[in-house]
Amino acid sequence: MTKPLDVDRKMPIVKKAVSNPYPLKESAIVKWSLITISLLYISLFLILPLISIFVTALEKGWETYVASIVHPDALAAIKLTITVALIVVPLNAVFGIAAAWLITKFTFRGKNLLVTLIDLPFAVSPVIAGLIFILLFGAQGLFGDWLFEHDIKIVFALPGIILATLFVTFPFVARELIPLMQTQGITEEEASISLGASGWKTFFYVTLPNIKWGLLYGLILCNARAIGEFGAVSVVSGHIRGETNTMPLHIEILYNEYQFTAAFAVASIMSILAILTIIIKHIASWKAKEF
Amino acid sequence: MLYLSFIVILPLSMIVVNTLSMSWGEFFETITHPRAVASYKLSFGSALAAGLINVIFGTIIAWVLIRYDFPGKKIIDGLVDLPFALPTAVAGIALTTLYAPSGWIGKFFDFKISYTPLGIVIALTFIGLPFVVRTVQPVLQNLGREVEEASASLGANRFQTFVKVILPELYPAMITGFSLAFSRSLGEYGSVVFIAGNMPMKTEITPLIIMTKLEQYDYVGATAIAVVMLVGSFIILLFINLIQWRMNRKFNY
Structure with a gap:
């Protein structure tokens, strides 16, 4: 190898390469x-x-399908699921934006710790996520007595379901935004501030337009998880029919009662939502790449 | 920050508080109960198996989606996200019905798939697939063709190039994908309860034991098992990070 190649030795190799491409x-x-x-x-x-x-x-025809969906319990479950999503998604969106903003545009102590804490709910089993809220607000929980005295129901009621869903969907928006905002840097914001715009104005006219597709992407994943969460919600809901049953829990009950057609009918609505989620997600990521 | 502490830190610290209220003997007895021990083996074992299956097939799928063109590729790419978007309970009942002895796929096999540990692995494979594909895909996309050209021009055949040049570049992403899929599978409840059959000692996963204890209002017992799960998954993730750190050092990134 140390000997420099002369022309004679080089030729056969080139010939070989031409006849047999790399x-x-x-x-x-x-x-x-x-x-x-x-x-x-x-x-x-x-x-x-x-x-x-x-x-x-659709095995037993359209009529059974429609009947399973307009059943009062099913409708109550759909309503509850929509309510939960409408509360959880905006709350986590606001937090996600705030956290990503804080992490990417400022330097402060404990930043790495904050990033780790945001990711924590992904590493915890949904069942454990439900358990911790029982431990906090359940009858024997930390705040149990106080809540009982003031006649406030959290566990086995809507607030418990919302809290558990908040915990589980906590990281989605922030996780999507942090890398995006990190690559965008802070130069545009600095320019805006130096031109005399206020902090809020900078946020709405500079930061938000830059992150809108990433935000949509995070929101759509957060929403999908919020409506579909099963383990955590199952622990805190108490399974009261027509009251604290979300759509996934309603599916479980129907399935365990061998009402397969009805269970799959409700499941099919959730599947359509899932397919829509995927389509919107791909449009969002495609648009995000254009920036 | 206040929001974070209220939603995440305060609730999680309850696990520690509640465990401290148990005596050592009590704690030890709860977590070493034969049913609990059987469930740890099942949960960790099936999450490991599903993770390994996904690393192999997830990498192949990522490769096919990046390097080849074929009709319907965009749809397949979109479908990979299905497990992220589809509620776990829906996935659970669909897979159970499909792999049950009378189901579309189950009827082709002489042995049972649903209601056995094999069924659990299938459900976890479903849940974990996108994690591997979505972590390997961007790395493969950004991998320069130059290294492959260099390898080929030095006389390596395609297989050698793949194993010695491309694969080492993918290892970190594959390991990350594995650990994401693994930690998700370990705690997975919704899709598994339906397909598992939930027989004590045989197909009872650890999250289900926590659930059963909760239904019996045994909050302290449930917390003890939760501690084992949290510590167990923490140790494994630490171990995976350690391997990754050593590999990064070896390849001098």
Whole structure:
């Protein structure tokens, strides 16, 4: 190797390279078998379950399908789920923006700790998330006696469901925004402030337009999780029919009572929402890339 | 900050407070109960298995989505996100029905899939797939073709290039994807309860034990098991981070 290559030794290599191009691509067999494996895997685990939801839901005809959805308990569950999402998503959006703003535009002590704490709910089992709110607000909990005296119900009622959902969906918006705002830096904000704009004005006219697609992306994931959360909500809801049953819990009850068609009918509505979520998510990430 | 402490820190600290109210003997007895021990093995084992399956197939899917063109690619790419968007309970009942002995897929197998540990692994595989694909995909996208060209021009065949040049670049992302999928699978409840069958000692996962204890108003017992889960997953994540840190040092990033 130390000897410099002379022309005679170099020639055959070049010739070989021309007749047999550098293997930069896999052979067609490898390529198509990899594609087949991927498609098969995705069909077995993702596509077939999705199709089966709709097929089972419509197995007994449209009338049964509609009847399962307009059933008072189902309607109550849909209403509760919408209420929870309407409260949880805006709250976590405001917090997510505030946290991302704080973390990316300022330097302060304990910043890394804050980032870790924001991610914490992802590492905790949903069941444990529900458990901690029982420990706080349940009858034997830390605030149990005080709440009982003042006749405030948190656990096994709407506030408990909202708190548990808040905990579980806490990181979504902040996590989406932090990397985005980090790459954008603070130069635009500095320019705005130096031109005399107030802090709020800077936020609404400079920061917010820059992050809107990332924000939408975070919101849509947060919303999907908020309406679909099962474990945490199941612990704190108390399963009172027509009162504290969210859509996923309603599906569980129907399923356990062997009302499969009804269970899958409600599930099909949630699947449609999931598909819409994916579509909006992809539009958002596509738009975000244009910036 | 106040919001964070109210929603996250205060509730989580309750776990510590409640555990401290137990005596050591009590705590030890609760967490070493045979049913609990069986559930740890099942939960950690099936999360590990599902994580490994996803690392292999998730990387293949990411590769196919980045490097190849085929009809329907955009739809497949979108579908990978389905487990993020679909409520776990919905996924749970759909997979159970599909893999049950009379289901569309289950009927092709002589052995039971739903209501066995295998069913649990399938549910966890479903949940974890997007984590691996979505962490490997951007790395693969940004990987320069130059290194592959260099490798090929030095005489490596395609397989050698893949194993010795491309794969090492992907390891960190694969490990991150694995640890995300793993920690999500470990605590997963919604999709597993339906397919597991929930037989004590056999197909009872740890989150379900916590749930059962809660239903019996055994809050202290539930907390003790929760501590084991939290500590266990913390140790494993620490271990994974350690491997990653060592690998990063080895490859001199």
